[in-house]
Amino acid sequence: MRGALTVLLRNGLFFADGHFWENLCVRLENGRVTAMGEGLAPLAGEAVIDLQGDFVLPGFVDAHIHAFRGHDTMQGEDAIRQMARELYREGVAAFLPTTMSASVEDTRRVIAAVRRVMDTPEQRAAQVLGTHMEAPFLSPEKAGAQRKEFFLYPSWEAFLDLTGGDIQAVRVITMAPELPGAEDFIRKAAENGIHVSIGHTAATDEQVHQAAEWGATRVTHTYNAQTPFTHRAPGVPGAALTDDRLFAEFIGDGVHLHDDAVKVLLRCKGADKAVAITDSMEAAGLPDGEYALGGQAVTVRGHEARLHDGTLAGSVLLMRQAFQNLMARYGQTPEKAARICTENPARSIGASGFGTICVGAGAPLTRWGKNFAWKGILG
Numbered sequence: 001m002r003g004a005l006t007v008l009l010r011n012g013l014f015f016a017d018g019h020f021w022e023n024l025c026v027r028l029e030n031g032r033v034t035a036m037g038e039g040l041a042p043l044a045g046e047a048v049i050d051l052q053g054d055f056v057l058p059g060f061v062d063a064h065i066h067a068f069r070g071h072d073t074m075q076g077e078d079a080i081r082q083m084a085r086e087l088y089r090e091g092v093a094a095f096l097p098t099t100m101s102a103s104v105e106d107t108r109r110v111i112a113a114v115r116r117v118m119d120t121p122e123q124r125a126a127q128v129l130g131t132h133m134e135a136p137f138l139s140p141e142k143a144g145a146q147r148k149e150f151f152l153y154p155s156w157e158a159f160l161d162l163t164g165g166d167i168q169a170v171r172v173i174t175m176a177p178e179l180p181g182a183e184d185f186i187r188k189a190a191e192n193g194i195h196v197s198i199g200h201t202a203a204t205d206e207q208v209h210q211a212a213e214w215g216a217t218r219v220t221h222t223y224n225a226q227t228p229f230t231h232r233a234p235g236v237p238g239a240a241l242t243d244d245r246l247f248a249e250f251i252g253d254g255v256h257l258h259d260d261a262v263k264v265l266l267r268c269k270g271a272d273k274a275v276a277i278t279d280s281m282e283a284a285g286l287p288d289g290e291y292a293l294g295g296q297a298v299t300v301r302g303h304e305a306r307l308h309d310g311t312l313a314g315s316v317l318l319m320r321q322a323f324q325n326l327m328a329r330y331g332q333t334p335e336k337a338a339r340i341c342t343e344n345p346a347r348s349i350g351a352s353g354f355g356t357i358c359v360g361a362g363a364p365l366t367r368w369g370k371n372f373a374w375k376g377i378l379g
Contacts, residue, residue: 001041005029005030005237006026006027006028006029006030006043006045006047007027007028007029007046007048007049007054007378008025008026008040008042008043008046008047008048008049008367009025009026009027009049009051009378010025010026010037010040010049010050010054010313011050011051011053012024012026012051012053012055012056012070013038013052013054013055013056013228014026014056014357015055015057015058015338015342015356015357016036016058016236016356016357016358017356018037018271018335018343019335019355020055020320020334020335021046023038023039023186024037025037025038025039025040026037026049026056026379027040027043027046027180028196028355028363028365028378030123031123031124031362031363031379032359032360032361032362032363033357033358033359033360033362035358035359036141036357036359043145049080049194049378051367052370053332054367054369054375055090055367055368055369055372056357056365056366056367056368056378057323057338057341057342057344057357057365057366057368058093058344058356058357058361058365059088059091059092059093059094059126059349059353059354059362059364059366059377059379060091060092060093060319060320060323060340060341060345060366061093061094061340061342061345061346061349061354061355062087062090062092062094062096062134062278062319062345062365063095063096063132063172063249063275063277063278063345063348063349064096064098064134064172064220064249064278064279064359065083065087065095065097065098065277065278065279065280065282066097066098066099066100066134066219066279066280066293066294066314067079067083067086067282067284067293068083068086068280068282068284068285069082069086069282069284069285069286069316070282070286071083071086071108071282072101072281072282072292072293073097073098073099073100073114074099074102074106074110074295076091076109076110076112076113076293077116077117077359078192080097080113080114080117080128081117081122081125083095083097083126084121084122084125084126084127084128085086085122085124085125085126086285087125087126088124088125088126088364088377089377090248090285090318090319090320090377091319091320091362091364091366091376091377092319092364093126093127093129093354093362093363094126094127094129094346094351094354095126095127095128095129096128096129096130096131096132096171096172096349097110097114097117097128097131097132097133097135098131098132098134098279099111099131099133100134100135100138100146100147100148100293100294100295101134101136101137101138101146101147101148101150101151101294102136102147102150102294103150103325104161104162106137107133107136107162107163108161108162108163109163110131111131111133111162111166111169111170112129112161112164112166112169113162114130114131114169115166115169116352118130118169118368121259124363127159127362129171129349129351130168130169130170130171130189130301130349131169131170131171131172132171132172132173132197133162133170133172133173134146134174134176134199134200134220135150135151135174135200136150136151136152136162137151137152137153137154137158137174137175137179137185137345137369138151138171138174138175138176138199138201139174139176139178139179139200139201139202139203140201140224141202142176142200142201142202142225142227142306143210143225144200144224144225144291144311144312144313145199145294145296145298145307145311145312145313145314146200146289147237147294147295147296148296152231153174153179153180153181154179154180154184154186155181155183155184155185155186156184156185156188159173159189161184161187167192167194168192168193168290169201169214170195171194171195171349171350171351172195172196172197172218172349173189173194173195173196173197173199174197174198174200174220175196175198175199175200175201175205176198176199176200176201176202176203177198177201177203177208177210177214177216178201178202178203178204178207180256181182182211182214183210183214186211186214186215186216186302187214187215188216189215190215190216191215193308195217195218195219195348195349195350196211196215196216196217197216197217197218197219197220197249197268198211198216198218198219198220198226198236198240198246199219199220199225199226200220200226201223201225201226201227201236202226202227203226203227203233203234203235203236204227204233204235205233205234205238205239207234208236208240208243208246209239209243211252212239212243212245212246215233215244216246217245217247217250217348218246218247218249218275218348219236219239219240219246219248219249220249221249221250221251221256221263221277221279222236222237222240222241222248222249222250222265223237223250223256223257224251224257226313230266234243237265240265241264241265241268241269242268242360244273246271246273247269247274247275247344247347247348248265248268248274248275249274249275249276249277249348250262250274250275250276250277251277251278251279251314251315251317252276252317252325252326252329252330252344253303253316253317253321253322253325254303254325254329255303255304255312256279256312256315257332259329262328262329262330263331266326266330266332266336268311271332271335271336271339271340271344272339273344273348273376274340274344275340275344275345275348276319276322276323276326276341276344276345277322277345278315278318278319278322279314279315279317280314280315280316280317281293281305281313281314281315281316283298283300283316284315284316285298285303285316285318286316288300288301288302291305293305293313293314296313298314298332300316303315303316303317303375306314307341315320319341320366320374322341323337323338323341323372324372324374326340326341327372334372339355342354342355342356343355343356362379363377363378364377364378364379365377365378365379366378
């Protein structure tokens with residue numbers, strides 16, 4: 001397809017509006033869907049691909065990803081652009097480069113880099129929809145792999161300083177809602193179209209419900225780096241799983257969470273509010289070895305990335321693996337798995353035009369054979 005400007009896809013099962021549709025034809029022109037329908041005739045000189053009954057999904061949306069194949073968000077513009085190119089080849093249509101806790105100067109520099117990539121997108125690269133700021137308004141009690149020396153109490157003034165005033169370059173901010181100043185910040189962020197995600201937090205379930213009342217809409221990597229669920233104190237997961245106002249991110253790599261914990265989340269949030277993420281660090285897509293995350297040394301062995309003290313430090317998961325895990329490991333139907341990896345992440349960050357195959361949707365589309373074996377991208 002690389003040399004063709006216009007391509008007609010036929011004889012596939014296309015995922016749109018929550019279902020796989022037979023007898024559809026889809027036209028891609030310059031990396032965008034321009035027509036859909038039954039019996040579309042090829043245009044003069046148009047390439048035609050017979051999908052032979054393969055499944056076709058929209059490109060994935062990863063709302064929480066730090067790095068990929070040796071390129072880290074915190075390295076700046078060149079690294080973010082390379083992430084976008086590499087992720088496109090893995091079937092990702094859009095993503096949020098995700099920050100680590102850092103100095104005000106470094107955070108401001110990275111957000112400015114994200115803005116430049118947003119404003120000058122490339123062909124055959126995943127779209128950058130904004131920054132996911134995973135710091136610094138976090139609880140020292142639940143720091144995880146984030147560096148506590150850079151943590152701050154939430155305030156709008158601090159946020160303006162961290163962003164250099166470019167608040168619209170931030171799509172999502174993760175924060176601990178129990179911190180002083182949280183209510184005012186959450187309300188102000190929501191008023192300005194920024195999606196507040198609850199994470200790295202020692203909050204009670206009551207405090208999470210209250211944060212949703214103030215305007216929070218998401219929970220960051222549910223179960224990880226937050227108060228645990230118990231029968232008398234259900235903590236952050238208890239609120240995340242029962243409050244219908246909240247989308248719930250999760251890392252479905254078989255390392256961060258027990259399989260049954262994922263299945264509970266999926267039963268509670270259903271196919272509407274569960275959001276698959278990778279939370280990947282720079283070793284994703286690379287061999288085992290020594291890597292870094294936020295300036296900290298990370299050892300990767302098998303599917304695990306850990307700091308030297310044993311703390312989990314992101315994942316090495318790919319979105320296409322997350323999709324396959326949802327079916328093979330967690331018992332989801334292909335339709336539900338597709339929504340959780342495409343439509344739901346897009347909805348959770350207010351990104352229209354992603355997560356379904358429709359006229360105007362961008363490439364790549366992803367192609368899957370029998371038993372949903374990965375066959376690459378289309379577009």
